[in-house]
Amino acid sequence: MKRKILVVDDEDDILNFLELVLSEKGYEVVTASGGQEALTRAQLERPDLVLLDIMMPQMDGWEVLKLLRVDEETAEIPVAMLSARTEARDRVQGLQEGAIDYICKPFSLSELLGKIEAIFSQAGVSAPNGK
Amino acid sequence: MKPQAAAGRDYFRLRAEWLRFKNNVYDANTELPTLSAVLDDARRLVEDRGAVGLVYLDLGGDPQLESFHGWLAYDELLRTFARSLGGLTEDGLLSAHDRVAALSVRSDKFLVFLGGPARTPFDAASLQAHVLRLRERLQERLAGEAPVPIKFHDGHALLRRDPMLRTERLIHRALDEAMLMSRRRRSSEEDRRALGLDALIESGEVSTFYQPIVDLTTLQVLGHEVFSRGPAGGPFEDAEGLFALAERTGRLVDFERLCRSRALLSAHRHLPKGRKLFLNTSARALTDNDVAGSGFVRLVENEGLAHDDVVLEINERVAFEGRTDYGAVLRELKRGGFRIAIDDMGAGYSSLHSVVEMEPDYMKFDVSLVRNIDRSLIKRSLLETLVELAAKIRAEVIAEGIEAESELTAVRDLGVRLGQGRYLAAPALVPAAAAKA
Numbered sequence: 001m002k003r004k005i006l007v008v009d010d011e012d013d014i015l016n017f018l019e020l021v022l023s024e025k026g027y028e029v030v031t032a033s034g035g036q037e038a039l040t041r042a043q044l045e046r047p048d049l050v051l052l053d054i055m056m057p058q059m060d061g062w063e064v065l066k067l068l069r070v071d072e073e074t075a076e077i078p079v080a081m082l083s084a085r086t087e088a089r090d091r092v093q094g095l096q097e098g099a100i101d102y103i104c105k106p107f108s109l110s111e112l113l114g115k116i117e118a119i120f121s122q123a124g125v126s127a128p129n130g131k
Numbered sequence: 132m133k134p135q136a137a138a139g140r141d142y143f144r145l146r147a148e149w150l151r152f153k154n155n156v157y158d159a160n161t162e163l164p165t166l167s168a169v170l171d172d173a174r175r176l177v178e179d180r181g182a183v184g185l186v187y188l189d190l191g192g193d194p195q196l197e198s199f200h201g202w203l204a205y206d207e208l209l210r211t212f213a214r215s216l217g218g219l220t221e222d223g224l225l226s227a228h229d230r231v232a233a234l235s236v237r238s239d240k241f242l243v244f245l246g247g248p249a250r251t252p253f254d255a256a257s258l259q260a261h262v263l264r265l266r267e268r269l270q271e272r273l274a275g276e277a278p279v280p281i282k283f284h285d286g287h288a289l290l291r292r293d294p295m296l297r298t299e300r301l302i303h304r305a306l307d308e309a310m311l312m313s314r315r316r317r318s319s320e321e322d323r324r325a326l327g328l329d330a331l332i333e334s335g336e337v338s339t340f341y342q343p344i345v346d347l348t349t350l351q352v353l354g355h356e357v358f359s360r361g362p363a364g365g366p367f368e369d370a371e372g373l374f375a376l377a378e379r380t381g382r383l384v385d386f387e388r389l390c391r392s393r394a395l396l397s398a399h400r401h402l403p404k405g406r407k408l409f410l411n412t413s414a415r416a417l418t419d420n421d422v423a424g425s426g427f428v429r430l431v432e433n434e435g436l437a438h439d440d441v442v443l444e445i446n447e448r449v450a451f452e453g454r455t456d457y458g459a460v461l462r463e464l465k466r467g468g469f470r471i472a473i474d475d476m477g478a479g480y481s482s483l484h485s486v487v488e489m490e491p492d493y494m495k496f497d498v499s500l501v502r503n504i505d506r507s508l509i510k511r512s513l514l515e516t517l518v519e520l521a522a523k524i525r526a527e528v529i530a531e532g533i534e535a536e537s538e539l540t541a542v543r544d545l546g547v548r549l550g551q552g553r554y555l556a557a558p559a560l561v562p563a564a565a566a567k568a
Contacts, residue, residue, distance in 0.1 A: 040310055059311075069379060070314055071314065072191060073191065
């Protein structure tokens with residue numbers, strides 16, 4: 001079964017790039033260009049992983065993460081935060097909020113794919129799409 | 132030639148296609164169309180009216196509701212909600228062109244597209260006023276219909292026709308906006324509740340309850356499962372909700388540590404020698420020193436309890452996640468003489484393989500499996516399989532949530548030796564004064 005990844009970023013270039021490489025790797029890719037849209041997509045599509053940009057206008061990644069956790073149907077979807085910032089503080093905050101991983105921009109493609117693989121193999125025994 | 136036969140074939144083909152289609156666009160439980168099924172109507176409504184209100188109603192306010200009452204009861208609850216929503220037509224709050232939909236098949240989220248009054252299209256203020264009336268009336272109707280209080284959150288958005296944008300795009304934007312409003316409300320309510328939980332942890336106002344686990348043949352008490360609850364009559368009385376809130380807001384380990392020490396402090400005064408104490412342990416707390424580590428062992432010994440009288444109940448989902456660090460903690464506990472029970476089996480997370488790997492001493496069957504088991508062939512054969520498996524790995528089986536004699540008879544006939552539930556004995560409060568001393 002194809003794994004579904006929701007990619008959330010306000011930059012179209014990044015969104016297009018990730019959509020291209022991830023679908024080439026055999027993942028089903030859904031995109032959202034902002035926090036609001038991301039929540040609806042997550043609710044309707046039930047992805048197996050969310051790649052979530054932190055720095056976005058209107059609504060940042062932290063709020064998206066928090067609001068994802070509010071509903072049980074989206075609460076357990078693994079989230080990997082994407083960020084240009086590298087401070088350790090961010091990392092700690094992300095882990096406390098329940099993000100499963102943290103990927104710093106600029107990332108190399110192999111690093112990103114490796115992390116995604118690792119997240120899926122860790123969550124591998126748990127039910128895809130929740131129940 | 133033979134036009135009738137051809138027409139007949141067409142009919143059956145079309146009918147099969149229609150049924151397939153219907154299963155995707157209609158929620159069979161509530162008999163409501165889904166968003167994709169009302170999209171055309173909604174588009175027409177926007178084009179006719181110029182402005183349309185979208186209301187998003189989210190019933191997911193109580194995440195433990197389903198696991199608590201079982202999915203059958205939850206389906207009934209969703210039907211009641213959908214019925215009450217439809218009833219708003221009689222109150223003049225919905226009109227013939229308005230559309231009610233489920234967000235998707237088997238969803239607990241609903242949508243209403245409101246065309247608004249015929250002559251004056253909605254603006255932000257009139258929509259908000261209408262939504263307010265709608266919400267109040269819906270709450271009244273629910274209070275009249277449902278045996279348990281039904282909570283929901285709502286959000287709304289105004290869609291205005293825009294020649295520059297496709298209407299479908301407008302609808303999706305409005306959905307984003309309405310859903311966000313509803314989620315933000317849920318989130319801030321949760322923040323408030325989390326502050327209350329902080330105060331509860333600070334004050335330590337939790338009470339401990341024991342529910343007997345009974346030998347179904349001799350009716351002798353083997354031990355007790357321990358429950359913790361907040362102050363009676365308050366918002367934290369419901370234990371399931373309390374733990375769920377603690378988990379969602381990152382306070383689970385702190386809260387569990389408090390419950391754990393309370394449970395152990397009172398234990399030796401209330402437990403005759405040899406009675407087992409079943410302690411619920413979450414995955415996250417399993418790696419906490421006071422809940423399952425050396426601090427816990429010290430507490431047990433200080434209270435004069437024998438290791439093998441203490442049973443840690445691990446949720447089936449932990450076994451399912453198969454995290455190696457949990458496995459190591461469990462093996463260590465077992466080596467120390469403690470007993471392990473797998474909780475909530477049959478609730479839908481089963482990976483029998485990982486359950487077996489944990490070498491549990493007890494397997495506890497979930498309420499949802501036991502409820503009305505006397506009337507369900509599927510549940511009986513599922514339980515039968517689990518009982519067989521338990522025998523093979525030499526685990527004892529316990530049926531949870533027995534509420535009727537028929538259920539008791541059914542599980543006993545299937546070879547379940549131990550049981551627990553209101554029919555046998557309700558959870559009883561462990562006196563607080565004694566618990567403190």
